Amino acid sequence: MTRARRRRAALLVLAAGLVVAVWLSLAVGSRQVPVGAVVDALASALRGGSAPVGTDASVVVDQRLPRTVLGLAAGAALGVSGALVQAVTRNPLADPGILGVTAGASFAAAVAVGVLGASATGGGVWAALLGALLATVLVQLVGASAPGSGGRGSPVQLLLAGLALGAVLAGLTSALRLSDPRAFSALVVWESGNLADRGWAGLEAVWPLLAAGLVVALALAPALNAVALGDDLAQALGARVWLVRVAAVGAVALLAGGATAAAGPIAFVGLVVPHVVRWAVGPDQRWLVACCAFAAPVLLLLADVVGRVVLRPGELPAGVVTAALGAPVLVALVRRQRVPAP
């Protein structure tokens, strides 16, 4: 199959997968809703009618619709940010979570909600975003300022810096929580990394940031193609490597930070999706970024649906399911490829 055909096939599969995932996300749960009823409910909501509480239509529109849209937005953001991180660090195993983004978001949200008394959906979201930005910058600085790296930071140093900062922040977060469990109970739901019961509030706060991040990511894609060839060659091709890198890191913080702020820490989506997509469409960043924006929501929505089904009548957070689904892919990757020691 030629690459062009492969890409078209991948797009078709992704589009079909997205439709199925959205439908499952709207229809499956403790109350099973048939397709016709789902469509009716959405149509009547579009016309502005609100369904009476407790009916199929109300469950679909008031509970599952925001959940599904959040899954779409957060999934797309995580997938694209994963593609960016892997391109910038030239490390096939990089993941926004590993680079300290999620830990920074969690810590800042914990401080804002637990110590300062912000609400988990209002001020907490902004704090989480700020924390993600700060942690990302800090990891980059530590990784880059390490001696012997020429001020750029090798992938290994970046990963280690992310691991280290992530550990510090996670530890401080749990210390805060343990010292005052009652003040932090509001965070438990957020920290579990799921799409349930969040309504529209979190998404309303972060969608402009996610949109900005996506635009930057798409705009950067050609330059990232050059950077992937190595700094010297990229420079020779006219790419301003330093600028590209800063812009990409900023986009990662916006995307991963925004997604984490809205949905809580969700692991492995940013790591796994770019790999699967790269296998399908090849290394061209323009295709990679675009396809990740579609593939990652499929994974996240399916994980969310699985989480609703396996622990009935309770629910397993989507973040837990993505970890369980994503880790085997990681193992398969590292077994299949000869991943070079960076």
Next chain:
Amino acid sequence: MSAPTALKGGRLPLVGLRVHRRPLVVGLLVAAACAALAVIALGTGDYPLTPAQVLTAALDPGAGFERTIVLEWRLPRVLAALAFGAALGASGAVFQSLTRNPLGSPDVIGFSTGAYTGALLSLTVLTGASASFSATTGSATGSTGGGVSTTVGALAGGMLTAAAVYALARVHGSVQGYRLVVVGIAATAVLHAANTYLLLRAQTEVAMAGAVWGAGSLSLVGWDDLRWALAVLVVLLPLLALLSTALRQLELGDDAAGAHGVPVERARLALVVVGVALVSVVTASTGPIAFVALAAPQVARLAMRGAGLPLTGSALVGSLLLLSADQVAQRFASGVPVGVVTVVGGGVYLLVLLLVRGRPRGRGAV
């Protein structure tokens, strides 16, 4: 990536029988620091004692109430910190040597999480176990695992995780350190998910006790819990000392070790089993305590400037680290579990190391 460092400094580990002064001096200094800190730890608490009082209370059978405080209340916790720290440090040295990777420590490659999963399984699934759990862990404040079934569960969990990680990281008959670390991170994620599932599914009391325990705490270690763990460690640590020569040889590479008459596969298996057992025993007693196994061998190596990762040195540094962390937890962190302190401290240590030296020097690259 980097060349093997075994030959650095012109000392072959083969002739390491010659006693080098620096490791000996540093080792004695660390041991002395452990002893001093232990005396201070025995003297601190709601009923403070001076070092002199501590020593009298410990040595004089007629010391009465103070003797009870020191020997019954505080000694188990201090002993646990020393013993568990040594176990973690030694285990970290074994795995970092075997994987030739400074990140190849048992907490990073999933063995602690696996041991925790095993313990949780034995608590929540096995019939009647949950009852004995609440009984051994005592009342609300927190818990140590304790109990035989938990220990067995943790051991089995740790071993199975090690076997699975090792098997999955093995491609064409060889295990590369880098691959082992990545597989280990993946295994940690899956096991973490499984632990969350188990805690969500369990009855509330079991789940709460399990969650507190999951942070890694020494707070309720009493003689009853400790006796088991110490008995196992007393067997394991000398066993490891016997295997240390083989470990030094394996550091030179499988071929070199084989040429010197080391049964490579069997020696490696024995080392892995002992290393996992060390971590599992600690995890069964306290819950997972991160970063001691990661940091202790590197600190010991830094201080002793040897070629490989020194086992005894790592164990001593591990003791010192865990005891210090527990003191910090008790005194300055309003009683948070020690695992929280080790995570924060270990993370800061890694960051500083990155800033100062580029990355933890180890055998080979990440």
